[in-house]
Structure formats: structure tokens, C-alpha cells
Amino acid sequence: MANTPTDTKATPPQTSAMSVIAPAIGWLIPGAGHLIQRRWIRGLLLMVSIVTMFLLGLAMQGHIYHPNGGDILDILGFVGDVGAGGLYVISQAMDWGQGAIAHAVSDYGTKYLIVAGLLNLISVADAYHIAIGKKP
Amino acid sequence: MNLQLSHFSAAVLFAVFASVVFGITQRSTSREQIRYGLYCFVLFVGGVFLAGWAMWLLRR
Numbered sequence: 001m002a003n004t005p006t007d008t009k010a011t012p013p014q015t016s017a018m019s020v021i022a023p024a025i026g027w028l029i030p031g032a033g034h035l036i037q038r039r040w041i042r043g044l045l046l047m048v049s050i051v052t053m054f055l056l057g058l059a060m061q062g063h064i065y066h067p068n069g070g071d072i073l074d075i076l077g078f079v080g081d082v083g084a085g086g087l088y089v090i091s092q093a094m095d096w097g098q099g100a101i102a103h104a105v106s107d108y109g110t111k112y113l114i115v116a117g118l119l120n121l122i123s124v125a126d127a128y129h130i131a132i133g134k135k136p
Numbered sequence: 137m138n139l140q141l142s143h144f145s146a147a148v149l150f151a152v153f154a155s156v157v158f159g160i161t162q163r164s165t166s167r168e169q170i171r172y173g174l175y176c177f178v179l180f181v182g183g184v185f186l187a188g189w190a191m192w193l194l195r196r
Contacts, residue, residue, distance in 0.1 A: 042160050050154040056149065059139035105139070109148040115150070121155040126161040136164055 020130040023029045027085040028129040033127025046123045054087045054116040055099030057097075062109025065087070077110070083117030151180030156177070 018037065031047025034040075051135020065077040091097050097113065116136050129135040141149070159173025 045156055045177075046160060049156040053153045056139065059137045060141065060146075061138055104143065105141055105146065108141070108143075108150075109139075112146075112150065115154065119154065120160050122157060 013106075016131065019128060022127040023124045023132040026124045027083075027120065029086055030084070030116075030123060033124060034130065037127065039130065050084070050116050050120050050123065051087065053112050053119070054084055057112030057116060058091065060109025060112065061106045062097055062111070062113045063106070064091055064113060065069045066092075069102050077114055080114030080117045082114070083119075083121040085117075085120060087116065147184045148181060151177050151184070177182060 020032040022109055024033075025036055029047070030050035031043040031045075034043030034046060056101050063077075065074055068074050068076055126135065150179045155173045155177040158176045159169045159171075163172045
């Protein structure tokens with residue numbers, strides 16, 4: 001049986017207020033984008049993982065990057081850090097993560113901070129996909 | 137506060153958190169999420185051991 005044009009046409013994503021609110025809240029508070037969509041376990045696991053990773057990075061004396069236009073790695077470091085949203089804002093306000101990288105563990109701390117931000121960006125994208133109905 | 141972790145424990149903790157996020161975000165059903173999270177964790181930790189042995193061989 002031949003497919004009609006409507007069969008082959010991809011369904012457009014459902015745009016709603018939630019598709020804007022969930023990613024925004026999820027960026028500001030890691031995991032909250034899932035929590036407001038009633039994905040309780042996923043949201044809590046994401047929140048615990050990302051927040052713990054960020055706090056461990058701070059505890060290891062990791063470096064937090066400021067907005068800059070210099071070295072490409074510094075710019076990318078800033079992009080990663082800012083992905084952590086509210087955690088980044090709080091750490092900037094409290095002047096945390098300003099120590100010089102003095103030993104190998106501090107370098108791990110810096111990577112923890114950047115990756116926590118990048119993981120939060122993945123979490124934000126996932127919250128968006130749930131909001132538009134692309135993912136259950 | 138100054139947390140001092142060994143290289144190995146820092147790498148394993150990193151693997152735990154990254155695997156949880158990858159598992160949840162990259163798969164749809166709960167079963168697939170657990171399986172993919174465990175798969176990522178094994179790859180991360182396996183990569184640590186492989187890199188460790190590679191560096192040991194290069195150093196000799």
C-alpha cells in the first residue's frame with residue numbers, strides 16, 4: 001500500500017511554554033528541568049550528579065574561568081563553566097574557584113567544573129526533548 | 137577546603153557522575169538508561185586502566 005503524503009510527513013515538535021521554561025530552569029538549577037516535568041528520579045539523579053561534581057571541583061581547588069577574549073582554551077573553559085548556570089553565578093558572586101592551579105588534583109578540579117557545566121547543557125537539551133514530546 | 141584525591145579515585149568519581157548523566161540523557165527507557173550508564177562507566181574505567189598501562193609502557 002502506498003503511503004499518503006501525510007504518512008511520510010514528520011510531525012513538527014510541540015512548542016509550548018514548557019519547551020522554553022524547562023530548559024531555562026534546567027540550566028539555572030541542574031535537574032530542575034526534569035523535576036518540573038515530573039521526571040522525579042531522573043531529575044534528582046541529574047541534580048545530585050552535576051551539583052556534586054561541581055562542588056567536588058571547587059573542593060579540589062579547581063579554577064573557574066571568567067568571561068575572556070584571549071586564549072581559545074580559556075574561552076572554551078568559560079563556555080564549559082557557564083553551562084553550570086546558577087552554580088556558576090553563585091561561585092562568581094562568592095569569589096570561589098580563584099586559586100592558582102598548584103598541583104595535579106587542582107587540574108582535576110578544573111576539569112570537574114568544566115565537565116559539570118557541559119553535562120548540565122546535555123541535561124538541558126534532554127529536558128527540552130521531553131518538553132516537546134520527542135522523548136518519554 | 138582542599139580535597140586531595142588520588143588520580144584513580146578522581147577518575148572513578150568522574151566516571152560515575154558522567155555515566156549517570158549520559159545514561160539518563162542518551163536513552164529513553166529505564167532499562168536502557170541503566171544499561172547504557174553501566175556501559176559508559178565500564179568504558180571510562182577501562183580507558184583509565186588502558187591509559188595507565190600505556191603510560192607505564194612508554195615510561196620504560
